[in-house]
Amino acid sequence: MFRKFLKFIGILLLFFIIMFVFFFLLELNQSDGNPAKATVGVLEKVANSITESEPIYVLLLGVNDNLNQSLTDTIMVLGYNPKTQKAFAMSIPRDTFVGKSLSKATASDKINALYAKSPEKLMKKVSEITGININYYVTINNEALIKLVDIVGGVEFNVPIDMNYDDKTQNLHIHLKKGLQLIDGKKAEQLLRFRHNNNGTSYSTSYGDNDYGRMKTQREFMMTVVEQCLQSKSIDEIKKMINVAFENIDTNMSVSYILSYLVYAYNFKIENLELSQLPGASVYSNEVWVFKYQEKEAEKLISDILEEFNEKESKKQENVNEIQEIEQE
Numbered sequence: 001m002f003r004k005f006l007k008f009i010g011i012l013l014l015f016f017i018i019m020f021v022f023f024f025l026l027e028l029n030q031s032d033g034n035p036a037k038a039t040v041g042v043l044e045k046v047a048n049s050i051t052e053s054e055p056i057y058v059l060l061l062g063v064n065d066n067l068n069q070s071l072t073d074t075i076m077v078l079g080y081n082p083k084t085q086k087a088f089a090m091s092i093p094r095d096t097f098v099g100k101s102l103s104k105a106t107a108s109d110k111i112n113a114l115y116a117k118s119p120e121k122l123m124k125k126v127s128e129i130t131g132i133n134i135n136y137y138v139t140i141n142n143e144a145l146i147k148l149v150d151i152v153g154g155v156e157f158n159v160p161i162d163m164n165y166d167d168k169t170q171n172l173h174i175h176l177k178k179g180l181q182l183i184d185g186k187k188a189e190q191l192l193r194f195r196h197n198n199n200g201t202s203y204s205t206s207y208g209d210n211d212y213g214r215m216k217t218q219r220e221f222m223m224t225v226v227e228q229c230l231q232s233k234s235i236d237e238i239k240k241m242i243n244v245a246f247e248n249i250d251t252n253m254s255v256s257y258i259l260s261y262l263v264y265a266y267n268f269k270i271e272n273l274e275l276s277q278l279p280g281a282s283v284y285s286n287e288v289w290v291f292k293y294q295e296k297e298a299e300k301l302i303s304d305i306l307e308e309f310n311e312k313e314s315k316k317q318e319n320v321n322e323i324q325e326i327e328q329e
Contacts, residue, residue, distance in 0.1 A: 082264035144248030150185035
């Protein structure tokens with residue numbers, strides 16, 4: 001069941017997987033480590049939460065605590081329509097300019113700085129930029145993955161390229177060799193935070209350079225960690241995982257609401273997931289690099305995404321209208 005579930009996940013479903021694992025671990029802990037009882041317990045909760053679910057839009061935030069300030073390394077708008085089984089994930093560059101005057105731009109005018117105020121403020125700003133009514137957010141501190149990696153004794157992962165980067169201001173030193181290897185917590189932090197090397201080189205264009213490449217690596221590494229966590233049979237490990245989840249994952253969605261979508265998400269296929277990034281370009285202004293998004297291009301892209309997102313539902317309604325017209329004649 002779990003392997004089939006993992007097979008069909010995309011960016012949107014990653015969060016649902018994490019929450020499913022979380023609920024499963026809770027049930028497993030309460031059933032004295034009996035997997036069968038735990039599975040029944042989760043399924044009963046799912047059955048009790050089934051509703052006629054509408055499309056859901058979630059802001060996913062990957063958070064790092066650097067220099068005594070919380071900043072978001074990953075900002076993504078996730079959409080899932082259970083009726084059409086379509087999903088999309090739009091990346092919002094963390095340097096997106098949200099200030100009033102580009103000529104007076106500062107680091108605090110970047111969208112990732114809004115998280116320090118509140119995830120709600122960041123969610124509101126992303127809604128304004130995209131025109132999508134986002135009501136829910138999920139924040140996952142990167143420390144969660146790092147701690148989980150150490151709990152399960154490390155995970156085997158194929159590092160895509162040689163990584164060499166140093167930043168003394170953050171006491172950040174990344175030195176990883178390309179290839180399959182055992183990644184422990186310390187190496188996991190390096191892997192998750194890598195963007196480019198000291199000499200300016202980064203991931204290949206085909207892989208996705210800089211931020212896009214980092215997000216791809218983060219996503220694949222998360223999937224590997226989740227799969228490893230599912231294989232854990234130690235009650236002590238399970239208790240530690242639960243503590244990590246409580247400490248590092250925050251959301252304004254209720255448990256019952258999340259479970260109601262898990263029922264539909266199980267049938268999701270990866271080919272129905274559309275990936276995109278907010279269109280724009282990097283601009284150097286007032287000695288600060290920012291990402292200036294292009295409003296018209298963004299509006300067109302989002303319009304096309306939502307049209308595809310609701311395609312089957314719209315066609316179904318058109319068919320209903322045609323039948324009603326024929327009956328009236």
